[in-house]
Amino acid sequence: MESLYHIYKRRGYTRRDFLTSAIAISTALGLSSSLLPKVVKALEVKPKPVVIWLEFQDCAGCTESFIRSTSILPTDVLLDYLSLEYHETLMSPSGFYAEESKREAMEKYRGKYVLVVEGSVSPKDKGVYCTVAGKSNIDLLKEAAEGAGLIVAVGSCASWGGIPHAYPNPTGALSVSEVLKGKQVVNIPGCPPIGDVMVSVIANYVITGKAPELDSMGRPKTFYGQTIHDRCYRRPFYNAGRFANSFDDEVAKKGYCLYKLGCKGPITRNACATIRWNGGLSFPIQSGHPCFGCSEPDFWDRGMIYTPLSVVSGEFGIKEALVGVAVGTAVGVGVAYMNKKLRGGK
Amino acid sequence: MSDVAFYDFVRGPFLKFALFVFFVGIAYRFFRVIFLGLPADYAKPKGSPPFMAVKKIIIKPTMGWTFNEIFSRRAINFIGGFLFHLGFLGLTFFVPAHALLWKEITGIPFPTLPNIVSDVLAYAALGSLIALTVHRALNPVLKLLTGKDEYFANLLIALIIFTGLLATRWAGGGSYIWLVSLHLFLANLLIIYIPFSRLSHFVYYFLSVGFMGWNAGKRGVSF
Numbered sequence: 306m307e308s309l310y311h312i313y314k315r316r317g318y319t320r321r322d323f324l325t326s327a328i329a330i331s332t333a334l335g336l337s338s339s340l341l342p343k344v345v346k347a348l349e350v351k352p353k354p355v356v357i358w359l360e361f362q363d364c365a366g367c368t369e370s371f372i373r374s375t376s377i378l379p380t381d382v383l384l385d386y387l388s389l390e391y392h393e394t395l396m397s398p399s400g401f402y403a404e405e406s407k408r409e410a411m412e413k414y415r416g417k418y419v420l421v422v423e424g425s426v427s428p429k430d431k432g433v434y435c436t437v438a439g440k441s442n443i444d445l446l447k448e449a450a451e452g453a454g455l456i457v458a459v460g461s462c463a464s465w466g467g468i469p470h471a472y473p474n475p476t477g478a479l480s481v482s483e484v485l486k487g488k489q490v491v492n493i494p495g496c497p498p499i500g501d502v503m504v505s506v507i508a509n510y511v512i513t514g515k516a517p518e519l520d521s522m523g524r525p526k527t528f529y530g531q532t533i534h535d536r537c538y539r540r541p542f543y544n545a546g547r548f549a550n551s552f553d554d555e556v557a558k559k560g561y562c563l564y565k566l567g568c569k570g571p572i573t574r575n576a577c578a579t580i581r582w583n584g585g586l587s588f589p590i591q592s593g594h595p596c597f598g599c600s601e602p603d604f605w606d607r608g609m610i611y612t613p614l615s616v617v618s619g620e621f622g623i624k625e626a627l628v629g630v631a632v633g634t635a636v637g638v639g640v641a642y643m644n645k646k647l648r649g650g651k
Numbered sequence: 652m653s654d655v656a657f658y659d660f661v662r663g664p665f666l667k668f669a670l671f672v673f674f675v676g677i678a679y680r681f682f683r684v685i686f687l688g689l690p691a692d693y694a695k696p697k698g699s700p701p702f703m704a705v706k707k708i709i710i711k712p713t714m715g716w717t718f719n720e721i722f723s724r725r726a727i728n729f730i731g732g733f734l735f736h737l738g739f740l741g742l743t744f745f746v747p748a749h750a751l752l753w754k755e756i757t758g759i760p761f762p763t764l765p766n767i768v769s770d771v772l773a774y775a776a777l778g779s780l781i782a783l784t785v786h787r788a789l790n791p792v793l794k795l796l797t798g799k800d801e802y803f804a805n806l807l808i809a810l811i812i813f814t815g816l817l818a819t820r821w822a823g824g825g826s827y828i829w830l831v832s833l834h835l836f837l838a839n840l841l842i843i844y845i846p847f848s849r850l851s852h853f854v855y856y857f858l859s860v861g862f863m864g865w866n867a868g869k870r871g872v873s874f
Contacts, residue, residue, distance in 0.1 A: 522653060532827055546747055546765035565751065572655055572828050601655045614662070615748035616755045621667050623758060629671045633678025640679075641686035 306352035309378075309511075312385050323348075329377045333505040333580070334517060335527040347512040353385075354511050355418040357410060357449055358392040361435050361442040362469040362478055363424025366497040367460040368394045374500025375584045383504060390418070393437070404438045411452055419507055420453035422446065422481045425462040425469045429477030443484060450485050455510045457491045458482065459503055464492035464523075465602040472606050482523055491516050492523040496599035499580050502528045522602075524574065533570035533596050536578035539563065557593055567611040569598030654828040661835040669839040670756075676846025677854055684858070697871025700864075707864025707874060708857055714874065727786045731779040738776025739808065742769060742815070766819065777812045780805055804841075804850050811837045 307315070313323040327345045336344060358368070372395070374383060389395060390410035391403065398406055410418060427434045432441025440448075450456055458481040461467040469478035482490040493502055506525060509517045517525040534540065542548070542562040549557035550565060557563065564571075570578075573596055577588040590596055597610045609616070652660075715721070721729045743749060746769050750761035764772070784805045787793045814834035818827055845851055867874060 534827070543747075544766040546763045546769075548747065548763070564747065571831070572658055602653060603656075603659075607659060613748075613751040615752045621670050622756060625667075625671065626674050626756060629674025630678040633675035633680075634682045636675070637679040637682030637684075638686050641683045641688075644683075644687055 306388070308348060308350055308352060309382075309386055310349040312353070312382055316382060316385070318379075318382070326378055326382075330505060330508045330512075333377060333501060333527070334509050344512055348508075351511050353388050354507055355388045355390055355410060355414045356392075356421055356507065357390050357407060357418055357453075358395075358421040358423065359445060359449060360393050361422065361424035361426055361446070361463075362476065363460065363462055364468075365394050365423070367423045367463075367495075367503075368392070370495075370497035370500045371459070371503050372500070373583070374504045376501045376580065377504050377508070387507065390414075400438075407449075411449060415452040417454045418452070419455045419457060419510060420449050421457045421459055421503075421507075422463045423459050425466045425478035426481060426484045427469070427476040427478050428484065434476040446481065446484060450488060455491065455507075455516055456481065456485065456488060457493060457503070457506060458523075459493045459498055461494045461496045461498075461599060461602075461604070464494035467496065468605055470603070489516060489519075490523055491519060491525065494524065494529075494600040494602075495575060496604075498600070499528075499576055499582065501580050502576060528576040528580075529574040529600070531574065533573050533575055533578045533590070534568075537570050537590055538578070539590060552593065563590060563593075563595040565613050566595045567597070567609065567613060568595035569601070569604075569614060570596040571614060573598040573601050575600040654832060658828055658832040658835070661832050661839060665839050666835065666842075669842040673842045673846060676843075677851065680846055680851060681854065681858070684855075692869070694869070696869045698868040700866075700868035703868030704861040704864035707867065708861050710874075711860050727782055731783045731786070734775045734779040735783060738772040738774075738779070739812075741772045742776065742812070745769075746815075770816070770820065773812050773816050777809060777816070780809050780812070784809075800848050804844070804848055807837060807841050807844065811841060 309326075310323055313320075313326075324345065327348055328341065330348070331338070331341050331344045360368070372380065372384065374380075377383075378386060384395075391407035393403070396403060396406075424435075426432075426442055426446055428443045432443040435442040437445060458464045462469060462478070463481045466474075466478045466480050466483075469476055470480075480492075482488075482492065491506055493506060495502075502525070505528075506517060509515075517527060520526050520529060534543070537543075539560050539562045542560055543564060547556070547561045548565040549561040549563055551557075552566065554561070557566075562568070568590065570590060577596070578590070581588045581591070595611070598604045598607070715725070715729070741764065744753060744761055745764045747763040750763045753759075753761050784802070787797045787801065811834060814830055814837060818830040818834055841850075845853075864874075
């Protein structure tokens with residue numbers, strides 16, 4: 306099977322283009338520059354990765370993001386480089402032939418293929434709420450995970466349960482790691498996650514043969530080690546106490562911080578502020594919208610998308626304070642009355 | 652429990668609970684004392700008790716303001732106390748994140764401080780708190796008046812300011828969420844603790860000083 310270098314050559318790219326991509330991959334993964342010759346060597350000789358991409362309770366947004374990953378590899382090279390043996394949205398076969406292709410790939414590349422899962426898993430009522438080719442999603446996942454060399458959960462749905470997991474969670478949606486207990490799952494959360502991050506994780510597997518370094522929640526540290534707030538270009542305005550008061554505020558365009566408009570950047574780990582989207586063009590905060598923390602667990606149930614972080618969720622206002630004062634007054638007067646009685650009314 | 656889940660807990664249900672306990676506690680102690688009452692005093696006042704009560708509340712904080720008193724005899728108490736209160740109250744109400752919370756509770760918009768001013772206030776409050784605590788521990792008279800309550804309150808407040816500083820100034824990467832959660836958790840403990848400790852002086856100070864003024868007015872004496 307071809308390596309990345311062969312694909313570059315076949316498609317008419319120069320060696321310089323190949324080396325530029327190797328440097329981009331190396332940088333994205335946070336590898337030391339001294340490792341670059343090893344990265345180049347690996348991408349020159351190691352065969353392209355075999356990927357089986359399963360979709361369960363999802364919207365295919367992660368796939369849309371994935372195929373628009375342009376910072377690291379040109380799109381035509383990316384789609385050629387990944388041997389996508391099964392992907393319901395992107396593949397041309399359907400029905401029996403599609404399933405047969407998946408079965409063959411799972412047998413042929415047993416222990417080597419990358420299993421990418423998009424969407425949450427629904428085990429409720431024997432998985433009847435999400436079936437493909439007559440099989441329940443949970444059976445399909447367990448079957449594919451059995452022989453996978455690397456399991457990657459892309460998107461907040463696969464990583465945490467996401468939107469399907471939101472209250473009242475009618476399908477009993479679970480994350481991939483909750484279903485595959487005991488197996489290592491690389492979580493790449495986000496709604497959707499950044500395409501370049503997904504590509505880098507797969508490239509890392511090709512280069513090193515293993516998953517990248519993960520945090521306690523299974524996220525690659527390189528991309529999820531810092532909060533958006535840490536790297537936000539509006540951060541100096543936060544430090545200076547300068548905040549936009551509304552979306553149409555003139556100062557919002559000047560870069561004032563969006564904290565008052567509900568930005569969740571301070572508690573959201575993702576690489577949006579550094580890698581950005583659409584080839585590094587922009588990210589939500591740069592476009593004038595506060596981050597709503599889509600890569601953190603249960604972001605939907607947290608609500609308060611447009612409420613500042615420090616404000617009590619569930620609202621605690623003057624009414625609640627007065628109720629507290631009333632309760633305290635009643636108890637205080639009662640206790641004082643009893644004390645007085647004990648003293649004989651003096 | 653993930654850091655964000657812990658954060659959601661301390662800034663949501665726990666903060667709400669702490670605020671509720673705070674208002675219940677403050678009202679409970681206030682009215683328990685008020686309604687306990689005092690034995691009836693039938694003597695005719697020699698002065699004006701309400702006037703003297705208000706006067707005492709207003710002028711009491713500045714009564715000791717002489718150069719010798721502030722800068723020599725009780726320098727640590729005066730300068731340390733002033734810096735601590737200025738810093739602590741300034742941070743509590745005017746740090747942007749706090750100001751937004753107060754706006755939510757009171758409906759009144761609060762002005763916000765730039766980070767550099769907040770930092771100066773935090774260092775001032777923290778430094779003076781340490782100085783005041785050491786002074787308490789070493790001064791023979793204050794030592795007798797100080798109990799576990801004071802040391803616990805000082806430690807709690809120092810930790811809150813310190814974790815707040817850490818979270819805003821030095822927390823890189825993921826540690827911000829843990830630090831800000833810890834800051835909130837400790838602040839919630841303080842909110843619950845205030846009504847049942849001597850920290851409640853921010854409310855009862857006015858009650859006790861007013862009572863002293865009232866008594867002075869009754870007897871027709873000056874302060």
